[in-house]
Amino acid sequence: MNKKILDTLEYGAVKAQLKPYLATEVGAKELDKLMPTADASLMKRWLAETADAAKVLRWEGGLTIPKLADVSEHMKRVNIDAALSGTELAQVGRVLFTTGQIRLFFENLVTDREDPMLALRPYYEQLVTMPDVTKKINVSIDGDGRVTDEASPELHRTRQSISSTENAIRQKMQDYTRGKSAQYLSDAIVTMRNDRYVIPVKAEYRSKFGGVVHDQSQTGQTLYVEPADVVDMNNRLRELIIRERHQEAQILEDLSAMLKPVASDVQNNADVLGHLDFVNAKARYAVALRATEPEVSDNKHVRLLQARHPLLDQTKAVANDIIIGEDYQAIIITGPNTGGKTITLKTLGLLQLMAQSGMFLPTNEHTTVGIFKEIFADIGDEQSIEQSLSTFSSHMVNIVDILDDIDQDSLVLFDELGAGTDPQEGAALAMAILDAVGETGAFSVATTHYPELKVYGFNRTDTINASMEFDIDTLKPTYRFLLGIPGRSNALEISKRLGLRTDIVDNAEGMANEDSQELNDMIADLVERRNAVLDQQVQLSNQILENRKLKNEYDQKLDKLETEQARTIEQAKNEANHIVADSKKKADRIIADLRKMQRDGVQVKENKLMDAKGELNAMEQKPSAANNRILKKAKQAKHETIEPGDTVLVNEYGQQGNVLRKLKNNQYEVQMGILKMVLSADEVTLQDAPANVTNTQNKQKVTKKRKENVSTNQAQNRMHASAKLDLRGKRYDAAMGELDRFIDQAMLNNLPSVEIIHGKGTGAIRKGVQEYLRSHRGVKSFNYTGPDQGATYAEFN
Incomplete structure (x- = not known):
């Protein structure tokens, strides 16, 4: 993009507004280098990053x-084995620490928000975290670049020695300032000279302290003396300070050497953080401007909706729709001076530059921008005294240069095209220039005062008139951009309102061209009609908003009603389930009595007991999700895939069985334990494979299972049943009930034998187990197992 257009449209001022939102020097450098791009893919990527x-x-x-x-x-210095200063290492440490924080921030954000952040992902994934190096630098160097005591044990000991030595020196010197010797001092203070502790002694008492004189006052009446009994202590302190400096230098050198292998990663991290800071600044600037993301048209269709100039006060700037490229490629803007024509030109050009720089625009949503290789502008008075060029000549020089460079991918902005010369010639020249621009396929917007260009805009294809509105009542411009309506001349009306004599105004009207007057009347009628349409549009918009509000209220009430209905149904089902649960407890006690009768010799058929349990299970309410149409369809699809050899759940009894044969009318012969029965597809549920089996393994297993015979399937089912029951630590009644259920389950799954662990204890549970097994008609034999007879082994018929 040519530099002239950037200066003319004040692109640098926009960058200056963005700069305060930056936090890094790398980000500031990227902003300084920022230029609009004509690469469509790069422009879209920049906008996506800002989004x-x-x-x-x-x-x-x-x-x-x-x-x-x-x-x-x-x-660079690290790579040539130079040692960094403490301040420089602190700066590197901040980069490394921030790297870890930003990488973790994005990883958590992507997980929590379930948004891949595709535009920024390539950047934050480049960040290389170095926990050990980061910790070492930030522990050894504080934020101001000072080497900390934790940098090394030797440095820590040296600094402790320095502190204790300084304390001893101060204590000794204070003896001079507070004791009898204080009368020989010019001032009772301890000070420093040549990095050594001294006291100010009156010159005549120099001999009372001995030691070394390091300085004297300007009058010579005060000598700064290091007393003899602290000389050795000061010497010791100097040695420790020199040692400290050597140790600090060694630490800085070691830390710098540690950075050399990762220098390129550190540099890349800094560059990535700078870029993230830059796009973050663009987002913050967008919020300050109340800006939105523009859509990009590959056909250069520009539709700026309620556009505002970014350098104006956003609370006061008048927003306008500026549209070009889809139905027309040239706009002729007419209207009074100071009416906003020039600012409209600049708004169009500057917003296009911002979009091609990846910035959001101060416009409404659904704004569309094009992609132009170049934007040219002839705006303002560019007369040159040095080159002896008039205003007209300077404009022509600029226009000549523009015409030499434009093509179909250019946008050209002309301000007061053809001005500065004879009106008739200027208008003709302006129309010829617009024709030349149109022949290249370039888009153009021109402002003018010439009425001839209004006719040009009406007669030329791909060209439309526009104007800036002027309020005759207040004699002030409204700065509203009226697309499709040429500007009218208001000179006579304004003169009349300003008090010019009526006869003069009437005389002027008589001399005015009749065609010009008719054109003004036509424009006035168009403006009136447009305003009526806008008023009607506002009313319709308000009605739409009201209808939308009513619909939202209706939807909320409907959602609330459905929620309450679902909650009521669930509560009712929960209560019903509680009732069923109580009934089950009572039924279990009845069945336990029947079992006892059976053990006492009274014959009770097993299928009768199962029928009783089945009836009780059928009383339980199913979850509301089972009534969902989608689940019904899924369930039906499942039934259609049931094949011989599959394991199914018999819904009525709550027990698993094996499919022996597929019969007519969607019925199946199912074996459940020792029972065989014919059931319909609705009475059974196909059982899924275990959750830890992969889909591929599951499919292979199901296919294999269908090919095997029924006896093999029954053997597989027995693997899922427990063959051992542990009753240790349980009360007698609870143990007997659990034993009863265990034996039932084992027989239903055709287990050949089981083991019941009852322990020795008092022998009550062991005896109860033996009696139960002895009376059960399905038990073939049983005997104790284990060295302590703490378990019983039982085989079934």
Whole structure:
């Protein structure tokens, strides 16, 4: 993009507004280098990055990036084995720490929000975290670049020695300032000279302290003396300070050497953080402008909806729709001076530059922008005294240059085209220039005062008139852009309202061209009709909003009603389930009595007991989800896939069985334990494979199972049943009930034998187990197992 257009449209001022939102030096450098791009893919990628940053800003308040220095020069010095200073290492440490924080931030954000952040993902995934290096630098160097005591044990000991030595020196010196010797001092203070502790002694008492004189006052009456009994202590302190400096230098050198193998990663991290800071700044700037993401048209269709100039006060700027490219490629704007024509030109050009820089625009949603290789403008008075060029000549020089460079991918903005010369010639020249631009296929917008161009805009294809509205009542421009309506001349009306004599105005009207007057009347009628349409549009919009509000209220009430209905049904089903549960408890006690009768010799058929349990299970309410149409369809599809050899759940009894044969009318012969029965598809549910089996393995297993015989399937089912029951630690009644259920389940699954662990204890449970097995007609034999006879082994018929 040519530099002239950037200066003319004040592109640099927009970048200056964005700069305060940056936190890193790398981000500031990227902003300085920012230029609009004509590469469509790059432009769309930039806009997508800003869109992702805007989502982060909306969800989490934006990226938290601290002030980061540019560490590129630091890394260059590291690569040549130079040692960094404490301040430079602190800057590198902040980059490394921020790297870890930002990488973790994005990983958590992507997981929590379930948004892949596709535009920013390639950047944050480049961040290389270095926990060990980061910890070492940030523990050894504080934020101001000072080497900390934790940098090394030797440094810590040295600093402790320095502190204790300084305390001893101060204590000794204070003896001079507070004791009898204080009368020989010019001032009772301890000070420093040549990095050594001294006291100010009156010159005549120099001999009372001995030691070394390090300085004297300007009058010579005060000598700064290091007393003899602290000389050795000061010497010791100097040695410790020199040792400390050597140790600090060694630590800085070691840390710098540690950075050399990862210098390229550190540099890349800094660059990525700078770019993330830059897109974060663009998102924050968009919020400040109340800006939105524009859509990009590959056909260069520009539709700026309620566009505002970004450098104006956004609360006062008049918003306008500016549309070009789809139905017409040239706009002729007419209207009074100071009416907003020039600012409309600049708004169009500047917003297009911003969009091609990946920035959001101060417009309404669904705004569309094009992609132009170049934008040219002839705006303002560019007369040159040095080159002896008039205003007209300077404009012509600029227009000549523009015509030499434009093509079908250009946007051209002309302000007061043809001005500065004879009106008739200027109008003709303006129309010829617009024709030349149109022949190249370039888009153009021109402002003018010439009425001839209104006729040009009406007669030329792909060209439309527009104007800036002027309020005759207030004699002030409204700055509203009226597309499709040429501007009318208001000179006579304004003169009349300003008090010009009526006879003069009437005389002027008589001399005015009749065609010009008719054109003004036509324009006035168009404006009136347009305003009527706008009023009607506002009314319709308000009605739509009202209808939408009523619909939302209706939807909310309907949702609330459905929620309450579902809650009521669930509560009723829960209560019914409680009743069924109580009934089951009572029924279990009855069945236990029947079992006891059976053990006492009274014959009770097993199928009668199963029928009783089945009836009780059928009383339980199913979850409401079972009534869902989608689940019904899924269930039906499942029935259609039942094949011989499959394992199914017999819904009525709550027990598993094996499909022996597929019969007519969607019925199956199912074996459940020792029982065989004919059931319909609705009475059984196909059992899924275990959850830890993969889909492929599951399909292979089902296919294999269908090919095997029924006896093999029954053997597989027995694997799922427990062959051991542990009754230790249970009360007698509970143990007997659990034993009864265990034996039933074992027989239903055709287990050949089971083991019942009852322990020795008092022998009550062991005896109860033996009596139960002895009376059960399905038990073939049983005997104790284990060395302590703490378990019983039982075989079935």
